[in-house]
Amino acid sequence: xxxxxxRVNRLPEVGQKGMINPKAPLDQFGTFEVFVQPxxxxxxxxxxxxxxxxxxxxxxxxxxxxxRRFTCTSLYVVDTRSVYVSPMTDxxxxxxxxxxxxxxxxxxxxxxxxxxxxxxxxxxxxLTTIQAASAADAxxxxxxxxxxTKVIYNLWAIPTNAIRFTTAEERDLWVTLPEKKFxxxxxxxxxDKLKEFLERAK
Amino acid sequence: MYGGGNTFEGIxxxxxxxxxxxxxxxxxxxxxxxxxxEPTDWMPQLYRKQLIRMIxxxxxxxxxxxxxxxxxxxxxxxxxxxxxxxxxxxxxxGHAQLLYSAAETLGKTREEMIHDLITGxxxxxxxxxxxxxxxxxxxxxxxxxxAGAIVNQLANAKxxxxxxxxxxxxxxxxxxxxxxxxxxxxxxxxxxxxxxxxMFQEAIDRWWPPMMHFFGPADKISAxxxxxxxxxxKMATNDDMRNQFLDMxxxxxxxxxxxxxxxxxxxxxxxxxxxxxxxxxxEFKRVxxxxxxxxxxxxxxxxxxxxxxxxxxxxxxxxxNTYVAPLA
Numbered sequence: 359x360x361x362x363x364x365r366v367n368r369l370p371e372v373g374q375k376g377m378i379n380p381k382a383p384l385d386q387f388g389t390f391e392v393f394v395q396p397x398x399x400x401x402x403x404x405x406x407x408x409x410x411x412x413x414x415x416x417x418x419x420x421x422x423x424x425x426r427r428f429t430c431t432s433l434y435v436v437d438t439r440s441v442y443v444s445p446m447t448d449x450x451x452x453x454x455x456x457x458x459x460x461x462x463x464x465x466x467x468x469x470x471x472x473x474x475x476x477x478x479x480x481x482x483x484x485l486t487t488i489q490a491a492s493a494a495d496a497x498x499x500x501x502x503x504x505x506x507t508k509v510i511y512n513l514w515a516i517p518t519n520a521i522r523f524t525t526a527e528e529r530d531l532w533v534t535l536p537e538k539k540f541x542x543x544x545x546x547x548x549x550d551k552l553k554e555f556l557e558r559a560k
Numbered sequence: 561m562y563g564g565g566n567t568f569e570g571i572x573x574x575x576x577x578x579x580x581x582x583x584x585x586x587x588x589x590x591x592x593x594x595x596x597x598e599p600t601d602w603m604p605q606l607y608r609k610q611l612i613r614m615i616x617x618x619x620x621x622x623x624x625x626x627x628x629x630x631x632x633x634x635x636x637x638x639x640x641x642x643x644x645x646x647x648x649x650x651x652x653x654g655h656a657q658l659l660y661s662a663a664e665t666l667g668k669t670r671e672e673m674i675h676d677l678i679t680g681x682x683x684x685x686x687x688x689x690x691x692x693x694x695x696x697x698x699x700x701x702x703x704x705x706x707a708g709a710i711v712n713q714l715a716n717a718k719x720x721x722x723x724x725x726x727x728x729x730x731x732x733x734x735x736x737x738x739x740x741x742x743x744x745x746x747x748x749x750x751x752x753x754x755x756x757x758x759m760f761q762e763a764i765d766r767w768w769p770p771m772m773h774f775f776g777p778a779d780k781i782s783a784x785x786x787x788x789x790x791x792x793x794k795m796a797t798n799d800d801m802r803n804q805f806l807d808m809x810x811x812x813x814x815x816x817x818x819x820x821x822x823x824x825x826x827x828x829x830x831x832x833x834x835x836x837x838x839x840x841x842x843e844f845k846r847v848x849x850x851x852x853x854x855x856x857x858x859x860x861x862x863x864x865x866x867x868x869x870x871x872x873x874x875x876x877x878x879x880x881n882t883y884v885a886p887l888a
Contacts, residue, residue, distance in 0.1 A: 361857050362631065362691050362692070362693060363627075363631040363857075365631075365634075366857055366860075366861060369860070369861065369864050370864070370868075372864050372867040372868055373863070373864075373867040385671060386669060386670060386671040386873075386883045387873070387876075387877075387881060387883065388881040388882055388883055388884070389883060389884050389885070389886055391886070391887060404887075404888060405730075406658055406661050406726075406727070406730075406886070407661045407664075407886040407887075408657070409670060409883070411873075411876035411877065411878065411881055412876075412878070412881060415876075422654075423654055423657050423658075426650070426654070427651075427733075427734050428733070438884050438886065438887060439882070439884055441887060443600075443887060445600075446598055446600045446601065448590060448595060448601075478595050478596040478598060478722060479595070479596030479598075479722045479725055479726070480726075481726060481888075482888065512598075514887070538647075540640065540643045540644045540647055541647050541737055542737060543736040543737040543739075543740040543741075545737070546644075546737065546740040546741050546743070546744040547744075548740075548743055548744040548747040548748070551747050551748065551751050552747050552751070552816075554751065555747070555750060555751035555816075556815070558751075559817055
């Protein structure tokens with residue numbers, strides 16, 4: 359193949375040209391949900407997913423995919439399979455109405471992160487951290503203290519111990535972000551050059 | 561941001577016949593109320609199918625679109641341009657990641673999509689089947705192809721599918737610098753030497769026909785899209801988007817003293833819309849079906865990347881780590 363791109367011309371011969379071996383279904387990496395805290399004091403919010411072979415690599419990929427552009431103070435990832443999801447409601451039906459009351463089981467209590475969807479089409483936002491016997495129980499407990507005047511459409515409960523958090527030493531990962539002016543639209547002011555050119559062209 | 565010019569499958573009139581009429585009515589009522597559809601909601605098969613197709617094409621366009629611009633990173637004029645172009649190309653590849661995830665929520669896995677791209681089954685924006693001969697071509701892409709994509713994406717961001725809207729909102733926010741960077745590059749060529757001006761003029765001459773193709777076939781010949789507009793999958797017709805692009809950018813190109821290779825191009829004072837020579841839709845069809853100057857090269861680059869990465873993916877695979885569809 360003759361390309362204008364010298365790197366394409368240097369591509370090694372791999373496999374059979376134009377042929378690709380089919381993949382077995384699900385021959386791919388696992389899925390991890392990514393949560394970002396955009397500013398100090400703001401709640402974490404869901405940003406999307408990455409696919410990775412493990413939690414640690416998921417964290418690295420999430421940092422590159424979701425926090426290379428805008429301010430970020432902290433980030434965490436969790437295996438999608440660890441997220442317990444409530445039913446989704448619509449109109450003015452509050453998801454809390456569908457949840458049973460907590461029967462306050464005596465089982466061992468662990469910590470859960472609760473996320474809520476306050477508007478369809480928007481992101482899930484961190485609601486609270488709660489001690490409960492199970493993810494379902496965490497949702498029921500959240501129901502007791504929820505503001506019933508506000509409609510919530512969906513809840514997620516994540517066991518806190520399943521999350522890969524940002525450590526204290528890693529918090530400086532994002533301190534250089536504001537210095538990267540080449541990613542900033544305001545860094546590309548062509549107005550003066552254009553004006554000067556138009557004057558000259560007259 | 562590189563999407564645009566989606567091709568939809570022809571819709572058969574009976575494709576809604578097997579849907580549950582009660583569910584369908586509730587689904588349409590939700591869209592009419594302006595509520596977003598989320599992955600766990602009921603949706604007609606046709607909605608799911610066409611959305612997967614559209615979002616997947618958009619994702620592939622970001623990946624493939626990074627190739628003609630990426631070519632110029634090593635040869636960009638000066639350190640600042642190199643930094644900017646690298647950041648831009650990285651953004652585009654990042655956008656593909658967001659879009660693939662949005663499509664995955666509808667039930668098609670990431671690897672199925674990659675497979676369909678490299679086997680030629682899925683399409684991507686046709687404009688990237690043309691080569692970037694000079695630095696000026698790369699500037700044309702950064703400024704005007706991105707501008708065209710922005711027209712398309714701003715419309716789609718108001719669509720009905722939640723995960724796609726969230727991805728597009730993020731993409732549009734990240735994009736703000738691409739367009740400014742592209743315009744900045746072009747102003748510097750325009751205000752530069754006679755050779756620089758000639759370079760950009762030649763880039764316009766090369767890229768204008770594919771740019772007119774970019775928004776997809778004319779409304780009068782494109783597949784029946786009424787139901788897609790009702791469901792807010794498609795938010796504006798191809799001709800409307802083409803016209804909006806011409807409205808915003810033809811004056812800016814003329815302002816810089818360049819000409820556009822279409823003698824019929826002018827704004828019609830009566831209709832308020834642009835008149836232009838009808839783009840060659842036979843060429844569009846020929847190229848999108850595989851017979852363009854760069855189709856083979858683009859797919860070969862992806863195929864080689866896939867093959868070379870295979871041993872890494874296999875070495876990292878463990879039984880504990882299993883793919884599931886994203887939540888939102």
